[in-house]
Amino acid sequence: MATSRELDAKNYLEKHKILELMDNLTSMLFFHRPERPCEFLITQLEKLKLARTTSRDYPCLFNESNLEAIFGILDPTRQGYITLGQYKEALNTIGLKQFDAFPQGADYNRITLETFKKEAKDGLLKSSATFKS
């Protein structure tokens, strides 16, 4: 039986998206591996603060060229589209948990690069916005 303090703490964590914030910060640390981790974290947090007010430029590990590269791997024959199953797997691999399962083109199983990029960017935006909305 969780005590009220425990429930309070859990609510606080969910409201402010603390666990996602910590996950993102840790991944950034391990990817960039800066010499002075505390200062690097301060810079990232300041960027996040700025992004919160201006609603753009969220700190994120993936950029547009990464997304294009992923699409390229999934579509080696350059048909111009990937299947719904591939699309779902790719977005899971990037780490997105919430995305549109039926984007444009799902009914005839052909997801184009543009749709893929748009959905990925939306999902990444949501996962990087680790503060109270």
Added chain:
Amino acid sequence: MDATAKPLRIPPEMRIYADQHGIFDLIQAMMKRLLMEKPEDPIEYLIDLLKNNSIEVPRIFVLGPPASGKRTVVKQLCKHLGATRISTESLLREESDLVKEALEYKANQSMLWINLVQQRLSKKDCIKRGWVFEGFPKTREQAFRLQAAGIAPEHVVLLDAPDTVLIERNLGKRIDPVTGDVYHTSFDWPSSEHVEKRLVEADGIWESETVAGLLEYQRNLKGLESTYSTVSRVINADQTSIDVFSQVLTFVLSRHRSVAPHTPRILLHGPPGSGKSLQAALIAQKYNIVNICCGQVLKAVAADETSQGELIKPGLETGQQVPDSTVLKILTERLSRLDCTTRGWVLHGCPRNLEQAEKLNSAGFTPNRVFFLDMPDEVAVERVTFRMTDPVTGQRYHSLYKAAPSQQIQDRLQVNPRDSAESLQRRLDLYRTNLPELQELYSDAIYVNADQDPHAIFELLESHIVNRLPNPLSHRWTPSPSD
């Protein structure tokens, strides 16, 4: 963990990075603070926390019966660590509304005390430098209220001494009214005449009062001990103040066990016969890490019919040293295999000199625990020259420590030419010449006396491997003139 799931392959650079900078503990400390304070704007709060660099500051309670020497210990600690000193008297001397209220009440109202303490500890100097609190909390109830208010110490020092010693000590207690220092008529007399003249007898030093104070303390001690059992240590106050202080300091600088994932990368270094292979085998068996003996790795490569093997075979056969670059290449290849990077390794027999050690570091295999096994040369000679092996069973014997059971076996024992007196002397000389440079490179190594029973050495090594390295005092905050 699902046995059918593929094991997660974390690149070794990330492991090394995380180990080096203590990332796990940093993130854990940040989460702890967030959950305790629950600020409205966590991002701003985290930025402040990181800027102040106040994650690993000292937060110490020093508790003990009357006349145990708390004042002296606290003063020395504050000087050494640069922390702020707080005591119940200093709290009351502050100018604030809470203080006025507390003085008006003139009773030990717990809630008022807690509010006072909370206010004092949230001031900037306490947050930045850390604090050492003398003589509070006195009861378990106070300790619980402190915890509820979010004040939890990192270390609690419980000074302890037999009652008779304390009663006698208290009779000689004298206080300097100007500085508040505590002196003693027989143990700790002030050096200047000036101070001597000012000394005043402290109040509450007669035997009956000391006894009352002691009873009160003993009554509350059990409760306090159980509350702070994980972070406290009892230190014997019936010693000279220098001894007491050195024990307190070692305790306060030690860091508590953390749950951070830790791959041991251990280096054992010592003269021939110091027991490196034995200790390495014991450690590898107990903690399931890979035991890498440089000599054996080289022999294994030489036995393989590869081009590298051909290169080093002549070197091994003639007994000369194989060139550094080949050794390093073979060693780094062995260390970068999957079993070493996931389970950890214990290395002995290499590096022998500074160049090898530096090359090992630059290849990314910096050890995180280095042990130097010290031993005088005579002991080495005694241990090594009497070593013999039985060619039939492969058992190793020693004329003095582990003699062969029967005459028949003894007749056929053979001595390894490496263990003869001349070659041993050469090995020892080589070791001694290379030793100072290696000691300089591995400045935070741990020195172990190898002339002991192997199980005693094993326990010592274990305690250093399993516990975290102590806190270096590198980021002490120095007071600025305005404070």
